[in-house]
Structures are given as structure tokens and as C-alpha cells.
Amino acid sequence: MRTASSLSARARGKLLRELTPYLDGYSLYFNLPPAGGRTERLAEYARVGSRSEVSGRILVPSPGHVELGNEVRLGSLRVDSGSYLFVDHGVQDAGVICRDRHCIKTRLKEYTGSYSGENQVTISVDFEAGVALSHATPETWPYLRNFWDSRSCVLRLAELFKKYRIPATWATCGHLFLDGCSGDHGFDERDWQGEWFSHDPCSDYETAPSWYMPDVIEELIKTPHFEIGYHTFGHFRLRHCSEATVRRDMELARQIRKKWGLKLESFVFPYNECGHFELLKEGGFTNFRGNIGKILPSYGIIDFGDFRFFNTTQMFAPETMDRCFRLLDGLDGRAANFYTHCYQWGERDAWQKLEQWLARLAGLRDAGKISLAKMGDLRPARPVESKPAVTVGEPCWNR
Ligand SMILES: [Zn+2]
Numbered sequence: 001m002r003t004a005s006s007l008s009a010r011a012r013g014k015l016l017r018e019l020t021p022y023l024d025g026y027s028l029y030f031n032l033p034p035a036g037g038r039t040e041r042l043a044e045y046a047r048v049g050s051r052s053e054v055s056g057r058i059l060v061p062s063p064g065h066v067e068l069g070n071e072v073r074l075g076s077l078r079v080d081s082g083s084y085l086f087v088d089h090g091v092q093d094a095g096v097i098c099r100d101r102h103c104i105k106t107r108l109k110e111y112t113g114s115y116s117g118e119n120q121v122t123i124s125v126d127f128e129a130g131v132a133l134s135h136a137t138p139e140t141w142p143y144l145r146n147f148w149d150s151r152s153c154v155l156r157l158a159e160l161f162k163k164y165r166i167p168a169t170w171a172t173c174g175h176l177f178l179d180g181c182s183g184d185h186g187f188d189e190r191d192w193q194g195e196w197f198s199h200d201p202c203s204d205y206e207t208a209p210s211w212y213m214p215d216v217i218e219e220l221i222k223t224p225h226f227e228i229g230y231h232t233f234g235h236f237r238l239r240h241c242s243e244a245t246v247r248r249d250m251e252l253a254r255q256i257r258k259k260w261g262l263k264l265e266s267f268v269f270p271y272n273e274c275g276h277f278e279l280l281k282e283g284g285f286t287n288f289r290g291n292i293g294k295i296l297p298s299y300g301i302i303d304f305g306d307f308r309f310f311n312t313t314q315m316f317a318p319e320t321m322d323r324c325f326r327l328l329d330g331l332d333g334r335a336a337n338f339y340t341h342c343y344q345w346g347e348r349d350a351w352q353k354l355e356q357w358l359a360r361l362a363g364l365r366d367a368g369k370i371s372l373a374k375m376g377d378l379r380p381a382r383p384v385e386s387k388p389a390v391t392v393g394e395p396c397w398n399r
């Protein structure tokens, strides 16, 4: 017995010693394996991209959020309670970073923001249909069959939103705007499983309707309290994309704006993976929904002056409706974003529950307890000057 417990104590001690370089009581950081490993370690408070070097320590007192993009080198980092920092791709920096405001740091600029004070509840729907299958191997297609069938789910969701006058932002993949295509969209990039469009049917909406849905988009546009947003052209993971891909994507978004007469100003990051803020902003987007720090539920809309970031609160789907009902009770006038994927409503029948939830949401609105809005309805409360990026080694903030 004694032997067993001393063995276990020794094992615990050894484990702790092994882990010491990685975490301590109230700071948490990871030195990641070298390039090629594609390991992405998630923790409650910090998420550090691959190929990063964190030679110092990251201090993130709860409930700070930290997320670092790829190829970041940082000496030391501190995020104050309640704020978050997102460092975009290609930023190399060192020194102490102290924060009492939210910060998104791109290669060119550093944006700081604070809660906008607006407390709308927004609903967004990720509308990707068959395009999202471009990242799946054909063997998994039967399992993902509902992606193909999401056309009927979109229309049914739209009917329910109309019935209860729920504003909604449909974050639509660019490929769905096409009537047909040749398969060549001007992207050179490969994704993590092959070519982005390796399963593109190179056809048209009559032959392969899951990849082309101009008719559905036309239908959605008719409803004034619906907004058409963007979800990248081909459901790209922004952390894995080159600048050239994002620039090409922005060019295609411009073409969609022109051809369809849309504002197309709200952008939802596929997989909630943020990145390339600078290029997206240049490309005409002013509202972003994603996830920084993987802390859910996350409330609030953060005004960065040139753009706004909607914290993602909760996904609503057949399997999460009980949680969504509970969250409605705790909104307390806070801004929240609930989102869903069209295909999820084809996987399990939960339409009745969804309708009850939407009716509850509408009831709270009608009672004046919450206000509902599209992402594009909000206007920045005040312009905030963005600051130039800090130079290497220079502390960018002193408390
Ligand atoms: Zn295509």
C-alpha cells in the first residue's frame, strides 16, 4: 500500500516536473513543437498557433483570452482580466504586452477596442451547403450527406425566422452565389487535405444544386430583416490561408457585391478561426463573428473603430437547445450571438423545439427585454484611432 502510494507520489512529482516548463499556478503557456507537427494545443485561457516561439511566459489571469496566430514570436505577454488579445499571422514581436483593452494586432496595425455598449442579440446562420465538403474525403460523404440537403433546411429556417420576425444574418459561402462553374476559381492554394476545390462538380445549379444556390439566396434577399453575410468563397480556414488566397477571396466578394447589389459587410470566420483581419477590412467587411480564446459562452460586441467583433455566444442546434433555452434566461441585456449551421437541422428533427425557442426569443423582444438585430444593423458608436504596430522589444503599454 505504502509502496503503491509512494510510487504514485513519485509519478505525480515527475509529471509536475515535466509540466513545469509549460504551466504554473496562474499562468499558462505552451512552447510548441517545431514546424510540421501541426499540433495545436488548446487550453482554457490560451491558444498558441503552430510554429510559435514563446520563450518567456504568458500570463493570463482568468478570464483573459489569448489567441496567437501562426509564426508569432513573443518574449512575454500579459493579458489583463476581462480583455483579450489576438495576434494575427506573420507578426513577430517581443517584449511585454500589457492590456486593459481588447486588442487585435495585425502585421500593419494594432487595433484596440472596447465593448460597444450596444446590447442587441444577433442570430447568424452559417450557410455553406456542399461547399464545405471540399474539405472532406469522399469516404466521409455519406456521413456528411446533410450538407448536400441543406437547401430545404435553409428555406425552413427562413420560414420560422419570418414567422417570428427574427432578424438573421446568413453567412453564405461565395461559391453558392454562382449559377455554375468550370472548377477554376483562381486559387492556387491547397488545404490541409488536398485542393480546396478537389470535389467541385464543375457543373451548374440544375445538375449539382448543393454547390450552387443562387435561387435560395434570391429568396433570402427578399426578406428585409435578413442580411446576406459572407463565409469566405470556399469555406476557407483563415489560419491556413496565404495572403494571395485571401486577396483573391476579397476580389470575389467585390464581384458578388456588384453583381448582386449587396452590402456584404458582415463576415463569419469558418470554424470560428480568426485571421487576416487587415485584408478582410480592406476587402470591405466591417462586422466579424468568430471566436477568440475559445471561451464560450462569450458575450458582447467589441468596437474596434474600423470594424466590430461579435463574440460568439452559443451554437443553436438540435443537441444544444436545452442550453440555449437556459441562456435566454441569463441574457440580462447583454449582446449575444447565437449561430447555427443549416445542415444541422437535417440531421435530427428538432424543429418543434427550435420554434419554441424562437417564439421565446420573440417574446422577450416584444416585452422589451432584449432587442434583436442583424449584424449589419449596428453602427460603430465612435471612431477609435488604430495605433501603428509596436516595434520589436518595445513595451506597448504601461499601466
Ligand atoms: Zn466551382
Ligand SMILES: [Zn+2]
Binding pocket: 126, 127, 128, 132, 231, 235, 269, 270, 271
Ligand atoms: Zn462554416
